[in-house]
Amino acid sequence: MAGNTVVVFDFDRTIIDGDSDNRVITEMGLTGLFNKLRFNLPWNSLMDRMLEELHSQGKTVEDIKECLKGTPLDQHIIAAIKAAHALGCELRIISDANLFYIETILEHQGVWGCFSRIDTNPSFVDEEGRLRILPFHDLSSTPHGCKLCPPNMCKGLVIDQIQASVSDSGEKRIIYLGDGNGDYCPTLKLGEIDFVMPRKKYPLWKHIHGNPKLIKAQVHEWNTGEELERILLHLLDTIPIQDKIISSNASQSN
Numbered sequence: 001m002a003g004n005t006v007v008v009f010d011f012d013r014t015i016i017d018g019d020s021d022n023r024v025i026t027e028m029g030l031t032g033l034f035n036k037l038r039f040n041l042p043w044n045s046l047m048d049r050m051l052e053e054l055h056s057q058g059k060t061v062e063d064i065k066e067c068l069k070g071t072p073l074d075q076h077i078i079a080a081i082k083a084a085h086a087l088g089c090e091l092r093i094i095s096d097a098n099l100f101y102i103e104t105i106l107e108h109q110g111v112w113g114c115f116s117r118i119d120t121n122p123s124f125v126d127e128e129g130r131l132r133i134l135p136f137h138d139l140s141s142t143p144h145g146c147k148l149c150p151p152n153m154c155k156g157l158v159i160d161q162i163q164a165s166v167s168d169s170g171e172k173r174i175i176y177l178g179d180g181n182g183d184y185c186p187t188l189k190l191g192e193i194d195f196v197m198p199r200k201k202y203p204l205w206k207h208i209h210g211n212p213k214l215i216k217a218q219v220h221e222w223n224t225g226e227e228l229e230r231i232l233l234h235l236l237d238t239i240p241i242q243d244k245i246i247s248s249n250a251s252q253s254n
Contacts, residue, residue: 002087002236006162010178011095011102016071020101021047027067044152048133055130068104074225080232085114087236094155095120096182098133119158148185156185178204190217195235197222
């Protein structure tokens with residue numbers, strides 16, 4: 001049933017077609033400084049430094065919001081999010097972007113309320129009115145230990161938490177949609193009743209096709225927003241049928 005299904009989205013290059021960090025850098029005139037510092041700082045620290053530069057130029061949090069509101073979002077993806085939510089699925093986001101960017105874009109598009117939880121790098125506005133970005137994992141504490149993921153965020157640990165939670169009616173099925181290298185670790189944790197939807201020709205898709213035997217979940221690739229909507233809604237439509245087959249087979253084996 002859809003109520004026992006958790007649909008997990010990556011954000012950059014999945015919900016939105018581009019990258020939210022890159023949009024702010026490009027649209028707000030930070031490309032030169034970004035190129036100068038990009039190999040000297042960890043990504044989170046680099047993004048925080050970009051926001052410091054904007055603050056020093058007199059740019060406000062509202063200016064950043066206006067920039068983000070211009071982020072295009074495919075109407076098919078908006079429709080898919082709304083439809084999955086209406087069917088009773090739990091919708092979540094696991095992203096290496098940051099909460100301010102994600103919330104601003106999704107609120108502007110009218111789908112923020114569809115998501116029950118956002119796991120991403122935290123952000124806040126400090127006492128000087130400057131937007132700050134912090135890593136998802138506290139880098140001063142024990143490292144997460146995953147060799148597949150960057151130090152600031154292991155998405156696989158979030159999937160572990162989802163799998164550890166149990167609904168009233170039993171086990172949750174996960175449909176995971178993503179594109180990047182950071183989406184490979186959580187994909188490896190999915191089981192046979194789960195689905196992964198990698199974006200075609202992107203790093204996650206390449207990892208899966210490089211060694212498909214490591215993937216237990218059923219793979220359904222997509223590229224455009226129209227394909228994402230069609231495939232996701234088809235999976236949600238066929239899940240009840242699969243559940244009946246699994247239940248029937250279990251009964252026959254007892």
